[in-house]
Structure formats: C-alpha cells, structure tokens
Amino acid sequence: MHAELLGFGALVLVAGLLARAGRRVNLPTVPFFMLAGILLGPATPGPVLIAHPEDLSLLASLGLVLLLFHLGVEFPVQQVLGSGKRLFVAAGCYIALNISAGLALGFALGWGGHEAFVIAGALGISSSAIATKLLIELRRLANAETPVILGIIVIEDLFLALYLALLSPILSGAGSAGELALRIGISFGYLVVLFAVARYGARLVARVIDSREDELLALLMVGLVLLVAGISAEIGVSDAIGALMIGLVVARTTVRERVERLVLPLRDVFAAVFFVVFGLSIDVGEIGTVALPVLAAVLLTIVINVVAGLVAGRLFGLNQRGAANVGLTVLGRGEFSLILATLALTAGLDPRLGPFIALYVLVLAVLSPLLAANSRYLARVIPDRILHPGWRYVREETISTACTHLDRIQITESDAEECPQCVATGDDWVQLRMCLTCGAVRCCSDSPHNHAEEHFRQTGHPLIRSLEPGEEWRYCYVDATLVREPIGSTRP
Amino acid sequence: MGKGIVSQDLPGIGTRYDVDLGSRSQRLSIVVRRDGVRDLYIFTSGSDDPVAVIELTDEQARKVGALLVGTYFAD
Numbered sequence: 001m002h003a004e005l006l007g008f009g010a011l012v013l014v015a016g017l018l019a020r021a022g023r024r025v026n027l028p029t030v031p032f033f034m035l036a037g038i039l040l041g042p043a044t045p046g047p048v049l050i051a052h053p054e055d056l057s058l059l060a061s062l063g064l065v066l067l068l069f070h071l072g073v074e075f076p077v078q079q080v081l082g083s084g085k086r087l088f089v090a091a092g093c094y095i096a097l098n099i100s101a102g103l104a105l106g107f108a109l110g111w112g113g114h115e116a117f118v119i120a121g122a123l124g125i126s127s128s129a130i131a132t133k134l135l136i137e138l139r140r141l142a143n144a145e146t147p148v149i150l151g152i153i154v155i156e157d158l159f160l161a162l163y164l165a166l167l168s169p170i171l172s173g174a175g176s177a178g179e180l181a182l183r184i185g186i187s188f189g190y191l192v193v194l195f196a197v198a199r200y201g202a203r204l205v206a207r208v209i210d211s212r213e214d215e216l217l218a219l220l221m222v223g224l225v226l227l228v229a230g231i232s233a234e235i236g237v238s239d240a241i242g243a244l245m246i247g248l249v250v251a252r253t254t255v256r257e258r259v260e261r262l263v264l265p266l267r268d269v270f271a272a273v274f275f276v277v278f279g280l281s282i283d284v285g286e287i288g289t290v291a292l293p294v295l296a297a298v299l300l301t302i303v304i305n306v307v308a309g310l311v312a313g314r315l316f317g318l319n320q321r322g323a324a325n326v327g328l329t330v331l332g333r334g335e336f337s338l339i340l341a342t343l344a345l346t347a348g349l350d351p352r353l354g355p356f357i358a359l360y361v362l363v364l365a366v367l368s369p370l371l372a373a374n375s376r377y378l379a380r381v382i383p384d385r386i387l388h389p390g391w392r393y394v395r396e397e398t399i400s401t402a403c404t405h406l407d408r409i410q411i412t413e414s415d416a417e418e419c420p421q422c423v424a425t426g427d428d429w430v431q432l433r434m435c436l437t438c439g440a441v442r443c444c445s446d447s448p449h450n451h452a453e454e455h456f457r458q459t460g461h462p463l464i465r466s467l468e469p470g471e472e473w474r475y476c477y478v479d480a481t482l483v484r485e486p487i488g489s490t491r492p
Numbered sequence: 493m494g495k496g497i498v499s500q501d502l503p504g505i506g507t508r509y510d511v512d513l514g515s516r517s518q519r520l521s522i523v524v525r526r527d528g529v530r531d532l533y534i535f536t537s538g539s540d541d542p543v544a545v546i547e548l549t550d551e552q553a554r555k556v557g558a559l560l561v562g563t564y565f566a567d
Contacts (some may be wrong), residue, residue: 074526079503113527132504139545142521142533154503321540353500 007049030334031365037279053280063274065243072247091155122337130332145322150231171347194245206253324379331368405462415439437461447467
C-alpha cells in the first residue's frame, strides 16, 4: 500500500512537472502526461514507478468520465444553435474530410476494419482544449476567423457523441449484421432517451443532486455521473457517452454554473491520471514499428486540415491569413484520440493502435503550436483564386478582414516626384504610385504605360500607395482590393 | 447592444465585444471569458495584430471598470 502510494504520487508529480516545463514553451499538457506514463511505465527500460498499470484502471476511468462530463456541462448549446447554417456546413466539411481521410489511411494500413474505424476518429477529431489555448496564447481572440474555429471545434464535440454511439456497438464484437444493427439501435435509442431527459427532466435531475453546500453537490454530482456512466457501459453503450450526455443534462439545470466550477479541479486531476495511465500501457519498443504509419498520418492530417481551412475560408469570406489560421489551429489532437485508443485497446483490437495513436498525438502536439504560430507563411502561398469567390461576404458582412500582404510593407514614404521609366522614354504620366515593398515610384493605371502594375508583375511586390498629396490609400494587386487604411496608423 | 459596440459569440470561450472608438486609428476588443477573465485587445498600429493584449482577472476588471466609469478611489 505504501509502495503503491509512493510510486503513484511520484508519477503524478513527474507528469505535472513535465507538463509545466512544456507549458513554458506553450506546448499542450496532455501529451506530456502521457509521456510521463510512457517513460516511467513497466514497458520502458529505466525506473518503473508503477509495475501494474491495471491497478489504476478505476482512477483512470474516473478521469475519462469526468473529462466527458465536463465537456457536456460546458457545451454551449445556445451559441451553437444560434450560429447559423454556414458554420454547420463548414464544420461538416471539416469533419467529413478528416474522418474519411482517417478511414482511408486506416484501411490502407490493413490492420482491420474495426481498427480503421478507430483510426478515423483518432485522426479526425481534434482537441478542443489545445485549439482554445492556442487561440488565447497566440492572441487571436479578436481575429475574424476565431469564431469560425471555435464553432468548428464545438460542433466536433457534438459529432463525438454520435461517433461514440456508433463506435461502442461496433467494438462490442457483434457476431452478425443483425446483432450489430440491434446494438447500434440500442445505442442511438439510449442517446434519444438521454436527450429527452435533458429536454424534459432537467428539473428532476437538479432536485436529485442539488444542495446548498458545495461539498454535498460535488459528491452527489460525482455519484450521479459515475452511476450513469456505469449503466451506459452495462447496456453496451460506452461509459464515455453516458458521461457526456449526463453532462448535457446537468447543463440545462439551475446548478450548472456551480457544477462547472466544482467539477473542474476534479477533472483536471483525474483526466491527467487517465492520460498517465494510458502512457503506462505503451511499450516503447513498439513505437519504432509504427513510425512510418504515424508519419503518414501526421502529413495527411496537416494536408487535410489546410484543405478544410480553405473550404471554411471560402465559405466565410476569410482572406488567406484567416483560412491559413483555421487550417493550422485545429491541428492539435489530444484527449479524444487517447480516449478512442483506450476504448480500442480495452475491446482487444490490434495492440499497435496504442503506440500509433500515442506517437501521433505527441508529434502533433509539438507541431501544431509551431505551425499555428507560423501560419502567415502558408497564407502567402495560398493562390488568390481559391478564396476569391467568397469575398463578397467581406463587403456584405463586415467580418473584419484586411489584405494578407501587410507584412510585406517595408517602406511607406518617398519624396520622388517622377516616374523614372516614363522620364527615360520621354513619356508623360498622370499620377504617381509607390511600391510599399521596395519604394520604387512608378506611374498609375491611368497613365499610358501603367509602370506601377508592370513593376508588380516583374517583382511580385503586392502593395502600392498613392503618392498624390493628401492621398493615403493603398492598393493590393494580389488581393485586387483597396487596402483598408491600417487601423491605428498614426499619420494624419 | 449599444451603438458602436458589436458583440460576437466565441463558443467555448465567451463573448467578444468590439468597441468602435470613432477613429480609424484606434480599436478596442474586449473578450469576456466564461471563467470571468477579461482580455483587452488593443489595436493602434498598422496591422491586424494587436499591439497589446491585457489579461485581467474578474476583480482587476471591476477595478478598471470602476475607474473608467469615473468612480474615485481614495486609496
């Protein structure tokens, strides 16, 4: 008993320290919890703090249940329902692209049909926590594309419920197609029942767990959640989905805000334990054997996400920068992929799924903040014609958008008073324009030679400004638009 | 919402309020997170990136708000 407590305590402490070190450079926490488990687990050479991970399985499932319960409680139902059709289309495209790519890769790997279905989910469903933290850290909450990103990941959470409802019957190992259909029917019927409880029975549920004292509310809440999760598992629907749905039920009650506050620290601790325990089950020796599939999966995820970002960008009339941000911010994979891996391993699927998903999550955990922070480089190479048709939205709907090429501005003033090319040939010009990248002064499009545009075609420098006295406007050749006077320019 | 303030839902985070300060050179966005934290996004430079982002706790935000309203603090 003493030894167990000692090993477990040390393990959790190491996990926390590792994650804290990662946070210093803005890496997500979940992969580090898992890493601590991998490094100090029985399958890895070196110190072993926990020799029998299965002893911790109850604590781990508590973590899984609380994680999904919290997701349900804080699910912003009203915001999602009020967000309009376009967001559902964008999220639907995002999910469809990612899930089908994952499914294709899963079948290409040839580990089996059930395995492919798990891989589809693990690759397709992003981590809301990672994306949300990234947006805050990259100071992008005021950006035009941010509501789109948040909307997509929230709808993904909703999709998770449906996916889980489909997954557990499939994993349950039904013998015939009829039996499988029956189990899927039960699973979705159960979802409908819980939706009905959320709709009509919320007051009753509140009466069961409500107490003026936080202590009792916390206890009653945990009891109810575990009971519902257990019942769900008992009738062949996974405990995860039961926890998620009871979270949605509690979200409709009067105690919602207090529950949200009380469950948070519990979730943080036990979810971390869940990730650590998952790490313990990973055999380091097997990671080498899945390196190539993981590489393929990571590349596929990045490409598909960029494509999905372009689709969303086009739908919402975002510019290159917005589209690149959508694609590269929703890259992080974390809690859901690991939950799916756990469900798959418990169901006795191909054991390679464990190290495969673990390594996949780790690689993307490091890559996704880096890629998201450097999305401007992607924005620069996105051809204009992909996004252009959506631009009417910009004018109609005041989504704040600016030219993506503002970072190419190097020089903004010039005292030149002539177009050197016109002077050289002895021609006249009407007005003067200046290239904002190199400062070259050329004549305007009303002039006979339009040397300014010629300069753009030769150099690719996208932005010009007018040099006429009193005129401040800028024009971008690539975006073919007048550039809004940069907000905050201090010039009069 | 009052004139000059545009609100925008940020699902899972909270609500963003864009304050039109009447000049093209300044813009302010305030994000009220569900956990009570407020982020002030301040735009005064020539790009779409904020020049400063200030994160305030619930209590700090109240104090700043009171000052902006014109409440006088003795101490």
